[in-house]
Amino acid sequence: xxFNHCGISRATTxxxxxxxxxxWLEAGYHAGMKYMERHLRKRIDPGSLFPGAKSVISxxxxxxxxxxxxxxxxxxxxxxAYGADYHRVMKDKLFRLMKWITDRWGVTGxxxxxxxxxxxxxWAERAGLGWIGKNTCLIHRKTGSYHxxxxxxxxxxxxxxxxxxxxxxxxxxCIDACPTGALTKPYVxxxxxxxxxxxxENKSGKIPEKLRERFGSWIFGCDICQEVCPWNTKxxxxxxPQFLPDKRLLSMPKDQWMQLTxxxxxxMFSDTPVARAGYAGLMRNILFVSGH
Ligand code: SF4
Ligand code: SF4
Numbered sequence: 175x176x177f178n179h180c181g182i183s184r185a186t187t188x189x190x191x192x193x194x195x196x197x198w199l200e201a202g203y204h205a206g207m208k209y210m211e212r213h214l215r216k217r218i219d220p221g222s223l224f225p226g227a228k229s230v231i232s233x234x235x236x237x238x239x240x241x242x243x244x245x246x247x248x249x250x251x252x253x254x255a256y257g258a259d260y261h262r263v264m265k266d267k268l269f270r271l272m273k274w275i276t277d278r279w280g281v282t283g284x285x286x287x288x289x290x291x292x293x294x295x296x297w298a299e300r301a302g303l304g305w306i307g308k309n310t311c312l313i314h315r316k317t318g319s320y321h322x323x324x325x326x327x328x329x330x331x332x333x334x335x336x337x338x339x340x341x342x343x344x345x346x347x348c349i350d351a352c353p354t355g356a357l358t359k360p361y362v363x364x365x366x367x368x369x370x371x372x373x374x375e376n377k378s379g380k381i382p383e384k385l386r387e388r389f390g391s392w393i394f395g396c397d398i399c400q401e402v403c404p405w406n407t408k409x410x411x412x413x414x415p416q417f418l419p420d421k422r423l424l425s426m427p428k429d430q431w432m433q434l435t436x437x438x439x440x441x442m443f444s445d446t447p448v449a450r451a452g453y454a455g456l457m458r459n460i461l462f463v464s465g466h
Contacts, residue, residue, distance in 0.1 A: 175267045176414075177233040178317055181301025181335040185220040185227035185327060191296045192218035198362070205366035207375055213291035223292070224284045226329040231283075232298040233271075234312075235264060238320035240411040243419070244391065246428030249460060252370065252395025253320060255447040257417035261287050262445070264324045272326055283328030294323040302335035308360040309348035309399035315341065318406035341405070348399035353388040357399065369396035373459045374451050381462050393459040394448050420446075431460060 195217065204210040220227040237254050244250055254260065264287040276282055286292045295312045299305055304314040311319040315338070342360075349357045356367035365371040369392050372381045381389075400406055420442050439453040448456060 175233075175271050176235075177267065178236050178321065179234040179303050179314060181232050181298065181303045182332045183230045183232065183297055183300035184334045185230050187221075188218040188293055188296050191293055195293070201364075203358075203362070203364045203366065205364075205371055205375075206378060207365060207371075217291040217293055220292075220327045223286075224327040224329070227283075227327045228329050229327075229332040229334070230297045230301065231271075231326040231328065231332070232294070232301040232303055233264075233268070233324050234298065234303055234314060234317070234321040235260075235267070235324070235414070236317055236321050236410070236412040237414070237417050238318065238406075238409055238411050239417070239419075243424055245393070245423060246426055246431045248391050248428050249393045249431055249463070250391050250397075251393060251448065252397050254322070255394055256419045256423075257414070257446065259445050259447060259449070260322045260417075261289060263414065263416050264322050268324050268326060275326070275328065275330060279330055281328060281330045283326045283330070285324070285326055287322070287324040292325060292327075294325060297325055298323050300334075300337055302338050305338065305340040305342070306361065307340075307348070307403065307405070308342050308346065309357060309403060310361060310363045311400060311403075313341070313403065313405045315405065316409070318409040319400050319403060320406065320409070320412075345404065347402040347404065351398050351402040353390065353398065354385060369398075373455075377455075379458065381458070386462065386465075389463050391463055393456065393463055394451055432464065434460070 199211055216222045220230055239253050239256050265285060268285040272283055272285055295306050298312050304312045307313045312323065313319045354367045354369060356364050358364045369389055373392060373394050422442055436453045439456065443449050
């Protein structure tokens with residue numbers, strides 16, 4: 175199907191990960207993302223998402239862009255949001271994989287891409303696709319961390335892969351480079367301090383004034399803790415044409431971004447991850463980092 179990596183894990187309960195998730199929620203690190211508090215059982219028990227589940231098939235698909243760019247020579251958006259909506263792209267491929275499995279073995283399963291309460295990084299780590307780094311991203315030794323993750327939970331009994339261990343070592347580059355101190359300690363992200371949270375998930379309208387100086391020019395997401403990671407040097411670019419940016423993103427001057435209309439937003443971003451912020455959210459972010 176063209177995925178970069180695939181691994182299998184047994185569909186058992188994620189006990190340790192569940193405890194860590196509870197500690198994270200109790201600390202309030204999920205900020206305004208109240209939906210994280212719901213469906214806790216489903217998050218750790220694949221059997222509650224698909225009765226009779228025996229295996230979790232995890233896949234990685236790179237979005238590492240061949241070239242990075244700024245909007246109008248200034249504003250930055252996270253690389254995962256450069257192209258088409260990854261939910262659609264990944265699901266198309268995973269449903270094809272599901273059909274292939276069903277045709278061969280007569281079993282079904284359920285496909286997930288960041289859309290249901292699934293601890294995707296934990297499953298991918300168990301399936302030997304990498305380790306969860308101190309920046310909380312899943313890192314593959316050959317292709318780094320710029321991946322989308324998807325899963326199929328299935329009653330098909332498959333030989334599981336082995337986890338590969340953690341290769342962060344003594345490195346702390348991501349923690350040192352985070353401009354807002356959102357990585358409060360290794361492997362722990364306080365979303366309430368993270369630029370990605372404030373520019374994408376925050377629906378309250380305002381961004382705290384004290385963060386303004388630290389935002390740089392990020393108007394949708396932030397890649398800093400991935401950009402500094404040594405495992406992301408010399409990794410290959412993605413080969414998915416749908417992840418390439420709309421040409422208008424490369425050519426529109428800065429002053430036009432400041433005066434973006436709802437119609438322009440809709441025609442450029444409706445099938446991209448940026449749609450999640452909405453027109454009002456993106457404009458708020460543009461004005462915020464511009465000092466307004
Ligand atoms: S995404 Fe940016 S703000 Fe959030 S933890 Fe990483 S470096 Fe910090
Ligand atoms: S920057 Fe260093 S500590 Fe952070 S995730 Fe990468 S290897 Fe791990």
